[in-house]
Amino acid sequence: MKIDLSVEAGGVRMASPLLMASGTFGFGREMDAFYDLSILGGICSKGLTVAPRLGNDPPRAAETASGMLNSVGLQNPGIDAFLEHELPFMRQTGCKTIVNIAGYSVEDYVAMAEKLTDEAIDAIELNLSCPNVRTGCMLIGSDPLQLTEVIQAVRAVTDKPIWAKLTPNVTSISQMAVAAADAGADAVVLINTLMGMAVDWKTRRPILKNNTGGLSGPAIKPVALRMVSEVYQQVDIPIIGVGGILCAEDVLDFMVAGASAVQIGTANLISPCAAVKITHDLRQLLGKENLTRISTLTGTLQLWS
Numbered sequence: 001m002k003i004d005l006s007v008e009a010g011g012v013r014m015a016s017p018l019l020m021a022s023g024t025f026g027f028g029r030e031m032d033a034f035y036d037l038s039i040l041g042g043i044c045s046k047g048l049t050v051a052p053r054l055g056n057d058p059p060r061a062a063e064t065a066s067g068m069l070n071s072v073g074l075q076n077p078g079i080d081a082f083l084e085h086e087l088p089f090m091r092q093t094g095c096k097t098i099v100n101i102a103g104y105s106v107e108d109y110v111a112m113a114e115k116l117t118d119e120a121i122d123a124i125e126l127n128l129s130c131p132n133v134r135t136g137c138m139l140i141g142s143d144p145l146q147l148t149e150v151i152q153a154v155r156a157v158t159d160k161p162i163w164a165k166l167t168p169n170v171t172s173i174s175q176m177a178v179a180a181a182d183a184g185a186d187a188v189v190l191i192n193t194l195m196g197m198a199v200d201w202k203t204r205r206p207i208l209k210n211n212t213g214g215l216s217g218p219a220i221k222p223v224a225l226r227m228v229s230e231v232y233q234q235v236d237i238p239i240i241g242v243g244g245i246l247c248a249e250d251v252l253d254f255m256v257a258g259a260s261a262v263q264i265g266t267a268n269l270i271s272p273c274a275a276v277k278i279t280h281d282l283r284q285l286l287g288k289e290n291l292t293r294i295s296t297l298t299g300t301l302q303l304w305s
């Protein structure tokens with residue numbers, strides 16, 4: 001049976017619903033040695049900032065029950081070096097190029113979006129989890145007004161699809177998703193990592209040098225699924241689901257809950273070929289159920305009344 005894995009999400013048509021999550025796949029270069037990247041829907045670049053960043057001091061990763069904490073701190077070469085050295089590689093992988101940008105002010109996001117708008121990229125993913133340097137430690141993505149301001153300002157300078165990647169570290173994810181849709185985002189990406197901590201009681205020290213880090217992996221899947229399902233009831237723009245996806249069943253859970261496409265993060269760190277196995281298993285699972293088009297599953301979850 002021929003299985004159609006193609007989907008459309010947030011203004012991007014993709015051969016597969018599988019995107020590689022920002023920060024877990026670099027710019028695809030290291031992974032190119034393992035398999036043909038054209039089987040993927042797309043690659044989300046490592047989060048880029050206006051200037052290069054070395055990131056936080058080590059240790060900056062710690063394993064936890066069913067997951068991991070990271071405090072990489074946006075280590076990246078900066079937007080200009082990305083455009084010169086990494087984008088040409090990403091363009092020839094045969095899958096879609098999603099550029100993830102992280103700013104500490106509205107001006108940061110606008111400056112990067114302006115540079116990207118005439119480039120051959122498929123979408124801009126806004127990582128809205130950074131603290132605003134001007135207003136103190138408040139995350140841009142946990143304040144609906146700042147989130148709106150950033151998305152509107154980026155919308156004003158580019159026609160590229162805008163994907164708003166939301167932080168789950170908020171009281172109401174629906175409020176943020178509605179604000180993102182109203183401000184002109186083409187899709188919401190749910191979720192970034194959950195703030196967490198690991199400690200060593202003997203040394204009385206946090207394990208991460210940054211003290212806290214972002215929790216990812218299977219531990220966060222139930223939280224991410226709940227957020228996808230909740231937001232699906234509230235907004236009309238597509239949702240891209242991410243959080244703890246390890247296998248094909250996980251992908252289908254997210255799609256049924258409301259995701260049009262998904263991202264695979266920590267699974268890439270466990271096995272670089274995770275996406276190859278998931279792609280194969282998706283075809284098998286759908287074939288067994290006589291489902292020929294994966295896109296028909298989106299949002300078919302029937303909640304109990």
Ligand SMILES: Cc1cc2nc3c(=O)[nH]c(=O)nc-3n(C[C@H](O)[C@H](O)[C@H](O)COP(=O)(O)O)c2cc1C
Binds near residue numbers: 023100191192
């Ligand atoms: C080591 C690491 C680095 C990450 N870096 C970024 C980043 O630069 N920008 C971003 O938006 N998300 C980043 N993330 C978050 C992931 O893209 C993803 O949203 C999160 O890990 C949840 O998915 P998962 O459980 O499948 O890993 C990073 C995650 C990890 C584990």
